[in-house]
Amino acid sequence: MKKLIKVGLPLALAGVLVLSLVGCGGANESSSSGNEKVVVYNWGDYIDPDVNAEFTKETGIKVVYSEYANNEEMYATVEPGNVNYDILIPSDYMIEKMINNDMLAPMDTSKIPNYTKIDERFKGLPFDKEDKYSVPYMWGTVGIVYNKTMVDEPVDSWDILWDEKYDDKIFMYDSERDSIMVALKKLGYSMNTRDPKELEEAKNLLIKQAPLVLAYVGDEGKGKMVNGEAALMIAWAGDAMVMMDQNPDLDFAIPKEGSNYFVDSIVIHKDAKNKEAAYKYIDFLCRPDIAARNAEYIGYSTPISEARELLPEEIKNSPVAYPDEAITSADNMEMFNDPSDVIELYSDLWTQVKASNQ
Amino acid sequence: MNKKSLAIPYLIWSALFIIVPLLLIVYFSFFQEGQFSFQSYQKFLEPYYIKALWRSVQLAFFSTVICLIVAYPLAMLLSGKEMSNKQVVLLLVILPMWMNSLLRTYAWASLLENTGVINSLLQGIGLPTIKFLYGDKAVIFGMVYNFFPFMVLPIYNALCKIDPHLVEASYDLGANKVTTFRKVILPLSMPGVVTGIVMVFMPALTTFLITRLLGGGKVMLIGNIIEEQFTRTRDLSFGSAISMILMVLVLLALTFLGKKDSLDGKGGGLF
Numbered sequence: 001m002k003k004l005i006k007v008g009l010p011l012a013l014a015g016v017l018v019l020s021l022v023g024c025g026g027a028n029e030s031s032s033s034g035n036e037k038v039v040v041y042n043w044g045d046y047i048d049p050d051v052n053a054e055f056t057k058e059t060g061i062k063v064v065y066s067e068y069a070n071n072e073e074m075y076a077t078v079e080p081g082n083v084n085y086d087i088l089i090p091s092d093y094m095i096e097k098m099i100n101n102d103m104l105a106p107m108d109t110s111k112i113p114n115y116t117k118i119d120e121r122f123k124g125l126p127f128d129k130e131d132k133y134s135v136p137y138m139w140g141t142v143g144i145v146y147n148k149t150m151v152d153e154p155v156d157s158w159d160i161l162w163d164e165k166y167d168d169k170i171f172m173y174d175s176e177r178d179s180i181m182v183a184l185k186k187l188g189y190s191m192n193t194r195d196p197k198e199l200e201e202a203k204n205l206l207i208k209q210a211p212l213v214l215a216y217v218g219d220e221g222k223g224k225m226v227n228g229e230a231a232l233m234i235a236w237a238g239d240a241m242v243m244m245d246q247n248p249d250l251d252f253a254i255p256k257e258g259s260n261y262f263v264d265s266i267v268i269h270k271d272a273k274n275k276e277a278a279y280k281y282i283d284f285l286c287r288p289d290i291a292a293r294n295a296e297y298i299g300y301s302t303p304i305s306e307a308r309e310l311l312p313e314e315i316k317n318s319p320v321a322y323p324d325e326a327i328t329s330a331d332n333m334e335m336f337n338d339p340s341d342v343i344e345l346y347s348d349l350w351t352q353v354k355a356s357n358q
Numbered sequence: 359m360n361k362k363s364l365a366i367p368y369l370i371w372s373a374l375f376i377i378v379p380l381l382l383i384v385y386f387s388f389f390q391e392g393q394f395s396f397q398s399y400q401k402f403l404e405p406y407y408i409k410a411l412w413r414s415v416q417l418a419f420f421s422t423v424i425c426l427i428v429a430y431p432l433a434m435l436l437s438g439k440e441m442s443n444k445q446v447v448l449l450l451v452i453l454p455m456w457m458n459s460l461l462r463t464y465a466w467a468s469l470l471e472n473t474g475v476i477n478s479l480l481q482g483i484g485l486p487t488i489k490f491l492y493g494d495k496a497v498i499f500g501m502v503y504n505f506f507p508f509m510v511l512p513i514y515n516a517l518c519k520i521d522p523h524l525v526e527a528s529y530d531l532g533a534n535k536v537t538t539f540r541k542v543i544l545p546l547s548m549p550g551v552v553t554g555i556v557m558v559f560m561p562a563l564t565t566f567l568i569t570r571l572l573g574g575g576k577v578m579l580i581g582n583i584i585e586e587q588f589t590r591t592r593d594l595s596f597g598s599a600i601s602m603i604l605m606v607l608v609l610l611a612l613t614f615l616g617k618k619d620s621l622d623g624k625g626g627g628l629f
Contacts, residue, residue, distance in 0.1 A: 072589060072590045072592070073589060075592075076588075076589065076592060168489070174570075174575045176590075210576070213576065214492055214574065215491070215492045215574025215575055215576060216574060216575030216576065217574065217575065218570075220464075220467070220571070224468075224471065227471070227473045228473050229471050229472055229473050343591055343592070344591060344593060346591075347586060347587075347590065347591040347593070348404075351406055351407070351410075351578060351583060351586070352406050354575060354576065354578045355406045355409055355410055355413075355578040357576065
């Protein structure tokens with residue numbers, strides 16, 4: 001028995017150690033240095049990689065940085081609580097969901113001097129009407145990226161994604177939300193509808209489209225589109241900017257039936273341990289020269305006019321990154337609501353769509 | 359005592375990473391927000407989920423059969439005396455496994471594209487291009503490619519273990535090559551075949567990576583549906599219920615195969 005304890009105890013301790021490591025979640029933390037730090041959890045490819053180092057150089061605050069692929073992945077990591085993240089940068093509907101679930105700390109904008117630089121039209125947004133929790137980081141629209149050598153008609157409607165001429169030349173995004181949005185918009189409904197009949201119609205429309213679709217892609221679709229693998233693809237404007245830069249044959253259009261208009265904002269997690277450092281980091285991201293560098297690097301659109309002015313001509317005046325305000329403020333441009341109540345239904349519909357041709 | 363304590367590291371390991379997670383899956387599959395219910399199991403009876411499961415079984419079956427047809431003759435060659443550079447061939451079989459399967463599948467996804475290397479080559483020498491990607495065929499190809507070594511190695515092992523004297527005795531007693539194969543070699547190699555089938559069929563049945571990358575999201579297998587429940591829908595209960603159903607089916611299949619195995623040979627297989 002003694003022997004068992006001798007062998008067992010260290011192993012049990014090792015087990016506890018493993019458990020506690022598992023418990024702390026993603027970001028790699030370098031503790032005990034005593035230095036100030038801020039723990040940031042952001043989308044992949046969503047910052048100029050030099051910006052973090054520069055922040056550390058200027059303020060002495062270390063940035064512990066990690067990335068996620070989509071809002072849902074971020075939520076799944078943060079949901080259990082007991083996480084170390086200070087700053088998150090989710091999209092509109094996800095922020096609404098996190099506010100509803102009391103996961104965010106109120107934002108004291110008086111600690112962010114550069115907050116005043118943010119354009120008025122990005123304040124009081126529907127997901128955070130009193131700007132109590134979020135500071136806009138980037139925005140954009142969803143539209144169609146198309147290859148001008150393969151599409152010779154004007155692209156101005158979602159209808160083209162149902163045109164049999166483009167059989168096996170269409171990339172759809174492998175995301176129930178974005179795909180159902182497209183179908184609802186084509187039908188002239190609100191993309192936030194909860195009407196089962198309208199959602200059923202959208203599903204049937206997507207099932208009808210399925211045989212024409214070459215593939216439902218994730219991020220890997222961007223590179224394939226640049227290589228000329230397909231003629232049409234659904235994309236976020238920021239990604240379209242990067243793709244068009246890599247292949248001049250590509251262009252981008254926001255369909256006339258309307259689309260999704262989104263804002264990704266910076267929020268502070270309720271359990272943030274480094275709030276003061278977090279405010280400094282947010283202020284840094286809102287500084288026009290830094291915001292401009294991020295916007296130029298990632299292709300998405302900055303909500304800070306002063307930063308936009310610093311961008312190269314071709315980005316500053318791009319109708320892709322900065323469409324007319326008349327387009328973005330049109331009634332048929334919408335933001336997503338908190339989807340908690342339909343997430344299961346959406347998933348069922350999407351499974352039916354994707355399983356329809358097998 | 360001494361011998362038992364040797365098992366402790368594994369016991370701790372399996373408790374932490376197999377038994378506890380398994381219990382959690384059982385729990386989640388029956389409880390929704392703390393309430394006991396069969397709802398998640400009922401949900402699986404929707405025709406499109408059953409269809410996805412059936413599709414998974416079909417595709418996994420086809421890839422297993424293809425692997426077996428290609429692997430058995432190869433294993434026979436490798437275990438025989440005629441082949442001179444066996445070690446090289448064996449190495450070639452194993453070599454791809456040194457690389458991560460995600461990378462290999464990504465590589466195939468770009469090699470097989472319409473604008474990929476293979477089609478560019480075909481085009482370059484004046485041949486028409488072939489549409490490889492996105493669909494059942496590409497998925498089966500991916501499964502065969504990824505899991506082929508798991509079929510070759512167990513069969514090769516089983517064949518190597520066959521006592522050559524048994525084969526000689528069969529010839530001495532007047533059996534020809536076909537009869538010897540049918541009555542001696544094949545039955546004795548069955549444990550390896552069964553292991554190979556299990557090792558290929560199981561991962562093929564549950565893959566979601568190959569379907570995602572080579573099926574272009576157009577092939578919905580049961581693995582994809584489970585993955586979606588955990589990553590996107592966050593329906594832990596339904597995801598766990600499907601996993602339970604899958605596990606029970608796999609267990610039944612293994613029991614069936616295990617029975618066959620013990621009839622045909624003296625073990626040496628996995629189950």
